[in-house]
Amino acid sequence: MIPAKRKVPLKVMNSQPNKTKLASGTLALSCSCRPVLSIKLEHPSTCIHLDCLRLPETIVIMLLLCLLLVTLTPAFGDDLLTVATNNGCGKIAGLIRSAGLEDALKAAQAVTLFAPNDEAVAQIPSDVLAQLQQNATLLASVLEFHVVPQVAHAADITNDLLLPTLGAGDAKLRLNVYTSTQTVYHSVFPAITVSHNTTQVVTAEGSAVVKTDLAADNGLVHVIDKVIYPLPATNLPLTLTFNKELGSLAYLIYQATLTDALVVTAEGSAVVKTDLAADNGLVHVIDKVIYPLPATNLPLTLTFNKELGSLAYLIYQATLTDALANSPFTIFAPSDAALNKLPGQVYNDLLMNVTRLKEILFTHVVKGVVFSKGLSNGETLTNLQGTSLSITSGADGVKVNHVKVVTADVPATNGVIHVIDTVIMPK
Known part of the structure; x- marks a missing residue:
């Protein structure tokens, strides 16, 4: 597991009161001359304990720095896919490679991958998975929606937060934070005490985030419990209309004049997609060609x-x-x-x-x-x-x-x- 924080606690055990100290950032080294120098280097992934013969202090310090470098190398060397694989997301990493996105993801800087775990991938219906595997373009569009082009720490996620994705157009990932409090009554005769247990669930398009802030060399990985598919592509009334099981409700909403509760138009043409970013401006999609043109009063x-x-x-x-x-x-x-x-x-x-x-x-x-x-x-x-x-x-x-x-x-x-x-x- 990749530690979220890369501080390395270092302990140098020496019984001599006369010490020479070297401090740099979060690193503090302490050594002295004696027949045997006992050194213990502790790290979440490594514990090194060695006894040295009497050596010059500079050599001891160099030895410690080398040990520190070896210990930290895994923490700084793992890319997003390696971190995901090491945390139970090997299947989605395989799909990312199949879609030809591995190199792009490794080259990207400061990104966040919302990685479905292996159980989530296993829940994809077989016919849907087959369709995704046979259509590299569709698979890539689904996977790109799971990648945010910025580092999004769990502590910065708020309810109804919309984050940009690498998906086509203006595709945004919706994050929600749900907090619930359970009241528990404890009876120890003759007194009754009350405690409140608060739990918090973070979701990405409804998929629960089960692991957060897994550090990689070019970003973060959050593990989610479901693949985000199908992708959110239309507003609520249109989504109801295009769903073969929900058309009747869409019709009732239309009859109740609620479909256009919020309508933006351009010369009477409804704006159906907004703020699609381009390298030199924005695109808004409308549902009708503006013609004839307004030429006179x-x-x-x-x-x-x-x-x-x-x-x-x-x-x-x-x-x-x-x-x-x-x-x-x-x-x-x-x-x-x-x-x-x-x-x-x-x-x-x-x-x-x-x-x-x-x-x-x-x-x-x-x-x-x-x-x-x-x-x-x-x-x-x-x-x-x-x-x-x-x-x-x-x-x-x-x-x-x-x-x-x-x-x-x-x-x-x-x-x-x-x-x-x-x-x-x-x-």
């Missing part, structure tokens, strides 16, 4: 859209073009076909009554930018008229105040447009 975007020109004209007639051109807004825009549904007299009255026209237009506008990913079933939005717009989402699509959204996420430089098929009339 909201009024101009309406004007240039062949289905929305009538609404753009009404906004102009209501002198709202400038007001909607700069600040961020979301417009639920009735299409030309939707406006054509209005009786002719109603449409003409709106052109003659600017106040009423503004009321109707403000009913369709919400302050702030809300792409479709941010519209949740049962949600209520407040429009510029000060009234509520109720959002419903289901198998037949998204509706606002029971009016169907026929085209979502038309981007503009200062907001977004959702095209609807009917005019929402204020009460």
